[in-house]
Amino acid sequence: SLMHVADRINELCEEISEQVLSSLHDVQKSLRFWQSRAEGTDAQKLHFMVFERGPLAFMEGTAQVVRGFIIEGSPVKHLALAAASQLSERVTELTTLQYYLATFLAQMHKQVYMFGEHVAKESDREVVTSLLVAIHSCMIGLEQTYDLPLSNCAVAYDGTRIPPIVFQFEALPEELQGKSEWADAEIQHVLALIASNLRRLNQCSSIVVSKNRRPRRATRLWLRYAGVAVGLAACSGWLLRHSKLMGSTDLDRWIKEGKRSTIAFWKDHVELPLLSIRDDLFETFRRRHKGVMELEEVQLTANSLNRMLLAFTEQTTGKKLPEGVSEQEMMEIMMARYEKELMHPLQNLVGGDLARALLIQVQKLKLDVETAMLELNQILRANEINFAILAALPAFFITIILAALLRIWLVKDKGAEGKGRTARLQRRLLVVEAEKKIMQCQVLxxxxxxxxxLWSFGMILYTLDRLYKVTERHAKESGEWQ
Incomplete structure (x- = not known):
């Protein structure tokens, strides 16, 4: 029935859209990589062509440089032009493929928008025929010859070229091209033909993308990995020389010393500081009561000194002092009397007030010492936790560094699909890019x-699809989307 055919057309359109969007994503990833390399300086281009394409390219690139120095004297400019040409070739191929895929996607969506509602509502056989013809025509418009890149082994061109790949699709049978309405069997045949052409499109675009694909991370960083491997080999040889296999006990001794040092570090910078912090936190209220008692002892000494000064001053002056007289005034009277008593020390020590004045000064000294000790004790108590935290800082920093390294090792960069500030920024950039594409499409x-x-509209669809996919999981997890 036509309703069944309409459902099948809908499924086919969704399949076409998904595959084209997936191909566009693969093209876009490689295109951005090659564009970033093509926009670099000549030195950066040469560095990439020699050092970031694997050992074989490194050896042949080095040979090209040496041969150029011998023959030309300064081959840098020639090699930079060759590198720029290769990079430009890849950018051109991927840009062309992106253009045709995005245009095809836009045309298909346009045709589905024009005929889709009629297919769903009216189930008109003529509308179904027109829609299938339009989709097939859009696919035929993708027919194109793509020159694959030159041999990827040398820095400069070596003349060898991979045969080009041709996007060529199966045409509609001649007996169907003139009909305005197709029978059910003919519609099923055209649906199968479009599905076959879609597989051909996916296969051909995959070949073009794979030949222009950005090098793998392991290939780009092979020199660094090789250095690490050489370092590990040298380290293994050094460990072997100091192991029991070679009759040496150095390794066992170092392991024991390292174990003792680790245990000592754990106790000094982790266990003891944490225990100290715990004790300080739990003993705060107990020590507060003790601190109050110490403050009361100092206050008792101060009260005793005040009474001694008051009695001495009243006896010396022969009159009662007014209330509120300061301790400083009484000390001045006492010191004046003390200086007078010192004129006849022996006589006044026995029969005068010299001994009493000396005892008052001793009491004053005791009060000053107790006050200073109380302040010092308060300062030390306030900083006990700080000292414990300072002792634990080395272990804390080591833990943070190890955690960061472990996170880098375990968590792979998922781009805009990941979590964190960088992923959120990339999602915002996708929104900005979509807005720019919409404005660009309107201007065109x-x-x-x-x-x-049409190309710009296709890129809008691609950008919105990427934005939806990178936002979907986070929106559902947060409950924003049901």
Missing amino acids: MDEGKEKNA
């Missing part, structure tokens, strides 16, 4: 550039 439509506007 206003200028009458229909083909470029």
Whole structure:
């Protein structure tokens, strides 16, 4: 029935859209990589072509440089031009493929929008036929010859070229091209033909992308990995020389010393500081009571000194002092009397007030010492936790560094699909990119550039699809999307 055919067309359109969007994503990833390399300086281009394409490219690139120095004297400019040409070739191929895929995606969505509602509502056989013809015509428009890149082994061109790949699709049977309405069997045949062409499109685009794919991370960093491997080999040889296998006990001795040092470090910088912090926190209220008692003892000494000064001053002056007299005034009277008593020390020591004045000064000294000790004790108590934290800082920093390294090792960079500030920033950039594409499409439509506007519309669909996919999981986890 036509309703069944409409459902099948809907499924086919969704499949086409998903595959084209997936191919566009693969193209975009490699295209951004090659564009970043092509925009670099000549030195950066040479560095990439020689050092970031594997050992074989490194050896042949080095040979090219040496041969150029011998023959030309300064081959850098020639090699930089060759590198720029290879990079430009890849950018051109991927840009062309991106253009045709995005245009095809936009045309298909446009045709589905034009005929889809009629197919769903009216189930008109003529509308179904027109829609299938339009989709097939859009796919035929992708027919193109793509020159694959030159041999990837040398820095400069070596003349060898991989045969080009041709995007060529199966045409509609001649007996169907003139009909305005197709029978059910003919519609099923065209659906199978479009599905076959879709597989051909996916296969051909995969070949073009794979030949222009960015090098793997292991290939780009092979020199660094090789250095690490050489270092590990040298370290293994050194360990072997100091092991029991070679009759040496150095390794066992170092292991024991390292174990003792680790245990000592753990106790001094982890266990004891943490225990000290715990004790300080739990003993705060107990020590507070003790601190109050010490403050009361100092206050008792101060009260005793005040009474001694008051009695001495009243006896010396022969009159009662007014209330509120300061301790400083009484000390001045006492010191004046003390200086007078010192004129006849022996006589006044026995029969005068010299001994009493000396005892008052001793009491004053005791009060000053107790006050200073109380302040010092308060300062030390306030900083006990700080001292314990300072002792634990080395272990804390080591833990943070190890945790960061472990996180880098375990958590792979997922780009905009990941978590964190960088992923959120990339998602915002996708929104900005979508807005720019929409404005660009509108400008192209206003200028009458229909083909470029279709390409821009296709890139809008791709950008929105990427934005939806990178946002979907986070939106569902947060409950924003049901």
